[in-house]
Amino acid sequence: MSMQDAASMTAREATDETFAIDISGITKVFNVYRQPLDRLKQALFRGRRNYFTPFTALQNVSFQVRRGETVGIVGRNGSGKSTLLQIVAGLLNATEGSVTVNGRVSALLELGAGFNPAATGRENIYMNGAILGLSQKEIDDRFDDIVAFSGLAEFLDRPVETYSSGMFVRLAFAVAVSVDPEIFIVDEALAVGDEGFQRKCFARIEELKRRGATILFVSHAAGMITQLCDRAVLLDRGEMLMDGSPKAVIASYHKLTHAPPNQFEAVREEIRSDETVQTDANEAHDVQMVPESRTSYVSLGAEIQDPRVETLDGKPVNLLVRGRKYIFRYRVAFTEDREKVLFAMMVKTMQGVLLAGRTTHSIRRHVPDYSAGDVIDVVYEFECNLTPGTYFLNAGVNGLYENERKSLHRIMDAAMFKVLPDDDDTITGMVAMDVVTRVERVGAAG
Structure with missing residues (x-):
């Protein structure tokens, strides 16, 4: 019925x-x-x-x-x-x-x-x-x-x-x-x-x-x-x-x-059996949370390795608490010489909506070159200002290839993390903005 x-x-x-x-x-x-x-x-x-x-x-x-x-x-x-x-x-x-x-x-x-x-x-x-x-x-x-x-x-x-x-x-x-x-x-x-x-x-x-x-x-x-x-x-x-x-x-x-x-x-x-991790307000690493949608693009002289989210002291984590700081880290191994290299990351929703992205350098300034055999750690420190939900991270590296700027390697949905629920019901949307609120009386009734 x-x-x-x-x-x-x-x-x-x-x-x-x-x-x-x-x-x-x-x-x-x-x-x-x-x-x-x-x-x-x-x-x-x-x-x-x-x-x-x-x-x-x-x-x-x-x-x-x-x-x-x-x-x-x-x-x-x-x-x-x-x-x-x-x-x-x-x-x-x-x-x-x-x-x-x-x-x-x-x-x-x-x-x-x-x-x-x-x-x-x-x-x-x-x-x-x-x-x-x-x-x-x-x-x-x-x-x-x-x-x-x-x-x-x-x-x-x-x-x-x-x-x-x-x-x-x-x-x-x-x-x-x-x-x-x-x-x-x-x-x-x-x-x-x-x-x-x-x-x-x-x-x-x-x-x-x-x-x-x-x-x-x-x-x-x-x-x-x-x-x-x-x-x-x-x-x-x-x-x-x-x-x-x-x-x-x-x-x-x-x-x-x-x-x-x-x-x-x-x-x-x-x-x-109630042995599962109880994560009301505690960040943790859930080994089951591996993106099945992870897609690695063709490498053009660089390879992204081991993308992961960590706490500031290096502990792997993918159950995050809003308001705390974390690191998104990945390693890039160069198999060929490449010039003017940029590293990048993106944060997306489960539906694929882009929430934020960042590169390591501005293309308008000096951009470094790397040689075959170089291994680079790329680290993004961020404050988790997202509301409860599941999110995905992309990792990318691009540079000059045959004198054109191209993606040297990219991994879509390289890592995923979940922002845990909290008790703050004053926040709406996906991003918890750092807002100072005031309520002021400007007059009296009657």
Whole structure:
């Protein structure tokens, strides 16, 4: 079911009234049929013969969410996150285990479901409001606010089937938060909205949190998890590997996603057994973080070797703490004489966006020459002023080759590093600028 579907769920008595959600030993197995006819055969043979392959989406998952707590669920695609939310929201039944929910739930799940495509936006507001347990008068009273939040006033009387995915999200979110839910469940649906509306949604989620609502949501956005959540849960292959502080869970999640295939199982077991490096505020070197996208260009008389990030005292590191100084170092071995040589580096985002770059010399000034057999250490000292996330470093050397300036060697994604989450929620964007802020009263009311 739905991108929204919010049942006004009847409050069930929890074993401990401090818990809004109690998930106990949840296992969910789906029967996967190769073709539609196999479903009919399965029904006719009544279990005497199986025409399906069982798929375990969740396996013995247990955790609790306290009243007023915000918990984020992270994991790779196919880890069971959305299935778990649908079970908590009452849209799916668990194969084994139980879920106890104590409070009125509003859920924003799969995109578009729960809408009548042929009905207008206006009609869908009333239908979805009724699903959420609102009376006609309550919807009337909130109608203008719902429309204003969605920003869809000019499209209200058009059929929903003409809406874009972003418009679906706008309408569904506006209705879902209008009920002032005690428990708000959100899947990754907001990822399809535009940036301005996403900010608006996050602000409303923060408002719900301040009011004491319990929030359970799935997101791949590390910043959102660390900013909004009190706790986080890491799922993988339907199993819960970790339940802890958002920073530690996000660090383990990234360690898992960057693990080479031949070491993935070892990393997974390390996280499960809680032997993984806990990196809330401690720089460290994670040997699993090797860029699979590393690409080395053809050498023209020079070769870049051993690119790496270090602390100022020479310790290898790729889990960085914002505000501290580090070194990006690589070695260049010359196999031929080269003139007017420049060394360079670049910092990029995971999406390949160039954030910064630097060369060792200005081409307008004297640029050194090197001879075959020379080995040069290139060192860039920098202060880490990037916000939490994963970044890549390029290394390059260029000089004169047949009287033209050319790249003598280049390594794309030569090294990668992760800036660890911190508690400063005043910074936005990718770069933490060194800004002095002041708030000054220039007059008095009245």
